[in-house]
Amino acid sequence: MDMDHMHHDPGLRMEVNYAFARGYWYTIAGVVGALAAIRGINYLDAQQSQAWATATAVVREMSHPQYYIPVNGLRWATPLPLGRIIVLACYWVVIVYLMSWQVSKNDVYYWERIGYRNAWVTLTQFPLLYLLATKVNVIGFLIGSSHERLNWLHRWIARTMFVTATVHGFHFWTMWVRAEFLDYALQIMPLVKYGLAAWAILLWNVVTGIVPIRRLSYEVWVAQHVLTSIIMLWLLHKHIPSNARWLLWMSISFLVFDRAMRWVLLLWQNVRLRPQGTECQGMKHLGHRVVARAVGQATTVVTIKDVHFKWKAGQHIYLWVPRLGPFEAHPYTIACAHKLEGACCCNSIQLVVRAHSGFSKRLHEYATKNSGSELTGFVSGPYGVPPKWDIYETLVLIGASTGASFVVPILESIAAAQKSNCTRRVEIILVARTSQEIEYYVERAEEAGRMVRAKGVGARSLLDQSPQTQATQTTSNPSRDQQQDAAAAQTVQTRKAVQATLPAARRQPPLFQSSSANTRADQTSRP
Numbered sequence: 126m127d128m129d130h131m132h133h134d135p136g137l138r139m140e141v142n143y144a145f146a147r148g149y150w151y152t153i154a155g156v157v158g159a160l161a162a163i164r165g166i167n168y169l170d171a172q173q174s175q176a177w178a179t180a181t182a183v184v185r186e187m188s189h190p191q192y193y194i195p196v197n198g199l200r201w202a203t204p205l206p207l208g209r210i211i212v213l214a215c216y217w218v219v220i221v222y223l224m225s226w227q228v229s230k231n232d233v234y235y236w237e238r239i240g241y242r243n244a245w246v247t248l249t250q251f252p253l254l255y256l257l258a259t260k261v262n263v264i265g266f267l268i269g270s271s272h273e274r275l276n277w278l279h280r281w282i283a284r285t286m287f288v289t290a291t292v293h294g295f296h297f298w299t300m301w302v303r304a305e306f307l308d309y310a311l312q313i314m315p316l317v318k319y320g321l322a323a324w325a326i327l328l329w330n331v332v333t334g335i336v337p338i339r340r341l342s343y344e345v346w347v348a349q350h351v352l353t354s355i356i357m358l359w360l361l362h363k364h365i366p367s368n369a370r371w372l373l374w375m376s377i378s379f380l381v382f383d384r385a386m387r388w389v390l391l392l393w394q395n396v397r398l399r400p401q402g403t404e405c406q407g408m409k410h411l412g413h414r415v416v417a418r419a420v421g422q423a424t425t426v427v428t429i430k431d432v433h434f435k436w437k438a439g440q441h442i443y444l445w446v447p448r449l450g451p452f453e454a455h456p457y458t459i460a461c462a463h464k465l466e467g468a469c470c471c472n473s474i475q476l477v478v479r480a481h482s483g484f485s486k487r488l489h490e491y492a493t494k495n496s497g498s499e500l501t502g503f504v505s506g507p508y509g510v511p512p513k514w515d516i517y518e519t520l521v522l523i524g525a526s527t528g529a530s531f532v533v534p535i536l537e538s539i540a541a542a543q544k545s546n547c548t549r550r551v552e553i554i555l556v557a558r559t560s561q562e563i564e565y566y567v568e569r570a571e572e573a574g575r576m577v578r579a580k581g582v583g584a585r586s587l588l589d590q591s592p593q594t595q596a597t598q599t600t601s602n603p604s605r606d607q608q609q610d611a612a613a614a615q616t617v618q619t620r621k622a623v624q625a626t627l628p629a630a631r632r633q634p635p636l637f638q639s640s641s642a643n644t645r646a647d648q649t650s651r652p
Contacts (some may be wrong), residue, residue, distance in 0.1 A: 157268060188211070245369070247293055252372060257272075261383050261387060272508065381495065398410070416498065423489065428503060438459075444454070445505070446501070459530075460475045461475050462541065477527045521554075529566040542574035
């Protein structure tokens with residue numbers, strides 16, 4: 126069936142569908158442009174007014190509320206935060222308007238009209254779906270957001286498209302059944318079969334995109350997701366008419382651009398025709414020197430040497446080690462905020478990897494058996510657009526286990542900042558099952574604490590460990606008196622946590638002190 130034919134009905138005319146497709150993308154462009162303008166205003170610190178800062182803070186606070194489902198096995202079903210719900214609701218309003226404008230008329234074209242309209246609404250969303258799936262993300266670059274923070278919208282647009290595609294297919298199917306034309310349509314119109322296959326793949330991707338299924342084997346899920354998404358593009362090429370294929374080519378162009386830029390980035394960061402010598406071994410022609418060190422029974426510290434790119438605290442890279450995973454590249458947060466002191470290379474970055482299964486498990490096993498030996502690895506990135514941490518007066522940083530690799534570099538970036546900033550207080554909370562998991566971060570936090578203290582920034586640190594390994598540690602806070610410190614220490618012992626506060630400059634004790642007496646007292650008080 127060809128969508129090129131014309132009708133006098135306004136709900137079926139091609140110019141109406143074209144106008145809706147253009148209007149949809151004008152709306153997307155307008156929203157992105159507005160967010161880019163807001164980002165530009167936020168970037169100009171000198172021109173910000175108190176009213177603007179207050180307004181943006183209020184909007185952020187309003188977007189945070191979220192209903193949490195604490196039931197084991199159902200936490201993945203926790204609804205979106207309020208801000209994302211509002212964004213999604215606005216998007217659905219636009220889609221419902223496009224689906225319903227002048228289509229609900231009880232005439233001979235009723236089923237056909239709704240079917241055609243929803244075909245265009247579905248196809249119009251395809252480029253945005255693929256654009257949000259890219260890692261070199263144009264939208265993220267303009268609005269100051271990283272690709273992984275936009276991925277939730279990618280999933281929900283796919284679910285929305287599944288609804289509109291189902292409405293499209295249902296109305297054509299019903300029309301053919303009522304006209305006793307279904308069998309004949311399936312025989313003479315191959316495009317119907319291609320459309321059904323594309324709908325089935327979309328259904329498959331929506332179902333397998335649910336968190337519990339993705340977690341069964343993430344590597345397998347990624348491979349099949351990429352493959353089925355490419356197959357769906359081919360099926361759509363066979364299904365849709367030529368006058369609608371510009372939307373299909375728009376989707377393909379986003380994918381090609383993303384892949385091309387990622388390959389350029391990969392080659393630029395990992396290939397050197399003339400390596401510059403260093404005091405050690407110099408850079409490799411291909412890849413980087415990677416050293417993996419096992420820390421405890423499930424943690425691996427990976428040092429990637431001779432990297433020559435800048436990064437910000439909170440960004441991540443993709444690591445590819447052919448010897449351990451020939452076809453696997455995994456994202457890991459960069460666990461340091463700046464050049465590592467004492468590293469025998471031009472510059473190094475560190476990753477902290479928690480062993481679960483697959484690549485991370487193989488990496489830990491290799492580090493355990495081959496301590497100190499080097500591998501050849503390839504990196505891609507850095508990815509992610511973290512916010513400007515120094516524009517906030519108070520920072521509360523929370524990291525669980527290897528999540529500390531995200532928050533500790535933020536503390537280090539505040540400590541190492543050369544320019545004055547707005548930060549006056551930092552609170553960092555680290556949670557771990559064993560002391561071995563966070564021992565590495567505690568040492569770095571102590572060094573960052575000394576630098577923060579020298580700048581007059583107040584800070585407080587809370588460590589929450591498992592009952593088997595936790596110890597009670599206390600220090601002083603310049604902003605509290607002794608009575609408040611005693612009350613705080615008592616509260617921490619009751620919660621079976623470890624609390625440490627940045628010391629006053631005149632005392633110079635370490636950031637984290639261990640007290641065996643307090644540990645024994647805390648263990649004795651447990652039920």
